[in-house]
Amino acid sequence: MMTEKVMAMSQEEVLNIALTAGKILLTSGAETYRVEDTIIRLCAWRKMDYVKVFVTPTVIIIGDEKAHGFTCMTRVTARTTNLSLISAVSEMSYGFGKWSLGYQETKLFLEEMRKRPVPSKYVTSFASGIAAACFAVMLGGNFADFGAAFLTGFAAMLAVKQLAVLRITSFWENTLAGMIIAFVALTCCQLNSDCTQEKIIVGAIMPFLPGVSFTNGLRDFMAGDLLSGNSRIAEAFLFAASLAVGIAVVLRIWLA
Numbered sequence: 001m002m003t004e005k006v007m008a009m010s011q012e013e014v015l016n017i018a019l020t021a022g023k024i025l026l027t028s029g030a031e032t033y034r035v036e037d038t039i040i041r042l043c044a045w046r047k048m049d050y051v052k053v054f055v056t057p058t059v060i061i062i063g064d065e066k067a068h069g070f071t072c073m074t075r076v077t078a079r080t081t082n083l084s085l086i087s088a089v090s091e092m093s094y095g096f097g098k099w100s101l102g103y104q105e106t107k108l109f110l111e112e113m114r115k116r117p118v119p120s121k122y123v124t125s126f127a128s129g130i131a132a133a134c135f136a137v138m139l140g141g142n143f144a145d146f147g148a149a150f151l152t153g154f155a156a157m158l159a160v161k162q163l164a165v166l167r168i169t170s171f172w173e174n175t176l177a178g179m180i181i182a183f184v185a186l187t188c189c190q191l192n193s194d195c196t197q198e199k200i201i202v203g204a205i206m207p208f209l210p211g212v213s214f215t216n217g218l219r220d221f222m223a224g225d226l227l228s229g230n231s232r233i234a235e236a237f238l239f240a241a242s243l244a245v246g247i248a249v250v251l252r253i254w255l256a
Contacts, residue, residue: 003098011048013103015062015072018042020110021089022053022060023074027114028089029081029212032220032228035060038093045096057231081212085113121161128207129154136203144195145203148188152204156180160208171242177208178246186254205243210236 009017018039025035036053039062043051054061057079063071092099101109119127132153136145156177163173185200214236221229 003100009046009103011046012070014043014046014048015051015070017103017106017110019060019062019072019074020107020114021093022055022062023076024085024089024110024114026055026057026060026076027079028083028085029079029216030086031216031223032056032225033223034086034090038090041093042096055225056228057235080118082118085116088113121158124161125154125158128157131207132204134203135206136199139199139202141196141199141203142194144188144192145199148185148192148195149200149203151188152181152184152200153207155184156204157207171238174208174239174242175246178205178243178248179250180246181205181243182247182250182254186250201247205247208239208243210239213239 021042022035022039025038026032032055035055039053039055039060040051043049050064050066052063052065058076059073060076061071061073063069099106129150130153133146133150136149141149159180160173160177163176181201181204185195185197185204188200189195189197213232217229217232217234217236219229220232223229
């Protein structure tokens with residue numbers, strides 16, 4: 001049983017809400033099939049069972065198969081990982097029939113969700129440093145490796161966050177991160193003989209590895225979304241390769 005607020009929404013308004021919700025999901029790192037399923041579910045609450053959805057990692061298209069039907073589209077140029085937003089939008093879609101907000105209030109709700117502040121670059125860099133240090137210890141590193149890996153992970157992530165304002169591609173951001181990781185790790189080993197180069201480097205690159213993208217690509221692939229699955233998997237391998245390129249360049253120059 002739908003609430004009066006939902007029943008009062010026009011089909012165009014529900015489409016607008018569904019498109020915005022889908023964009024939030026896609027930019028937050030949700031799988032392609034989840035985005036499509038959420039949009040279709042929101043439209044189904046308004047008896048729009050004829051809606052067709054096409055989603056890739058960079059675009060969302062909603063339309064129907066009629067000769068003079070509707071089509072709406074949005075582009076996605078940047079993606080991150082935010083599981084709390086994915087959970088909130090999915091929960092809204094499942095309970096949309098009992099939604100207590102009107103169209104304008106729902107749009108404001110989604111816009112506030114989309115513009116929700118993210119942790120600062122220093123908080124993110126600190127978390128990256130802690131993760132790198134813990135990974136180094138898990139690999140058998142000592143206390144010196146812990147401190148060096150923390151410094152390496154912190155410096156690399158902070159540099160990437162600082163560089164993000166220039167809007168360069170993720171490939172070059174990860175390449176820079178790999179170069180900083182290798183340089184700081186080698187410097188720490190030069191200053192402290194107790195440091196282990198391999199453990200510091202491996203621990204520091206762990207926060208940068210595209211594990212979520214690779215996993216989502218596999219899930220999309222298994223769900224039958226071959227285009228999105230191949231794109232995400234290729235993107236994951238490309239990001240991993242960019243890290244390797246950055247590390248290899250510094251190692252080649254340092255050890256030459």
